[in-house]
Each structure stands twice: as structure tokens, then as C-alpha cells.
Amino acid sequence: MSEKIYILKIVPPENMDKPKAGEVHKFAPYRCPHCHGEGGFNNSGWMGKFKKNMEDPDLEICPVCKGTGQLEANVVVGWVPAGEVKKPFKQ
Ligand SMILES: [Zn+2]
Numbered sequence: 001m002s003e004k005i006y007i008l009k010i011v012p013p014e015n016m017d018k019p020k021a022g023e024v025h026k027f028a029p030y031r032c033p034h035c036h037g038e039g040g041f042n043n044s045g046w047m048g049k050f051k052k053n054m055e056d057p058d059l060e061i062c063p064v065c066k067g068t069g070q071l072e073a074n075v076v077v078g079w080v081p082a083g084e085v086k087k088p089f090k091q
Pocket of ligand 1 (some may be wrong): 032033034035036039040057062063064065066067068069070
């Protein structure tokens with residue numbers, strides 16, 4: 001069995017002086033663990049697990065993936081000053 005992994009190398013960007021110097025890294029797709037990638041559930045009894053009928057009125061949309069069957073990870077990296085102010089800049 002194999003598994004796809006993502007690695008995020010965190011390095012400050014060059015354009016930090018621009019407003020909103022934050023980064024959003026998107027990683028997708030991941031199979032929704034709540035509905036197992038089905039996008040929803042069939043609640044019409046135990047046979048509903050096996051018979052996938054999109055016309056079934058008992059079909060419920062997955063509240064986690066909103067029916068897509070997939071999830072996306074948004075990793076937000078924010079940058080803030082660290083450490084002490086250097087001597088020439090202290091007031
Ligand atoms: Zn889902």
C-alpha cells in the first residue's frame with residue numbers, strides 16, 4: 001500500500017514588505033473520512049450502504065465535505081517579527 005504525502009518547506013518570502021504578507025498553501029484532494037469519499041449517506045436501512053441511488057429521498061449530503069467526497073487542506077503561514085530589536089534600532 002502506498003500513501004501520498006505533502007511536504008511544506010517554510011521559508012520567508014522575499015516580498016514581506018507588501019501588505020497582507022501571509023501565505024495559504026492548498027493541499028488536495030483528500031478523501032473525506034466522514035463519508036469515505038461518497039459525498040453522502042443513504043439512510044434507508046442497512047441495504048442503503050450497498051445500493052447507491054441518487055434519486056433516493058433518504059439520501060443525505062455529507063456535512064463535512066458538502067457532497068464533494070473530498071477535502072482540501074488550507075495551511076496558512078503567517079509571519080511576525082521574532083526576537084529582540086537590534087541595538088541600533090532600539091529607542
Ligand atoms: Zn464527506
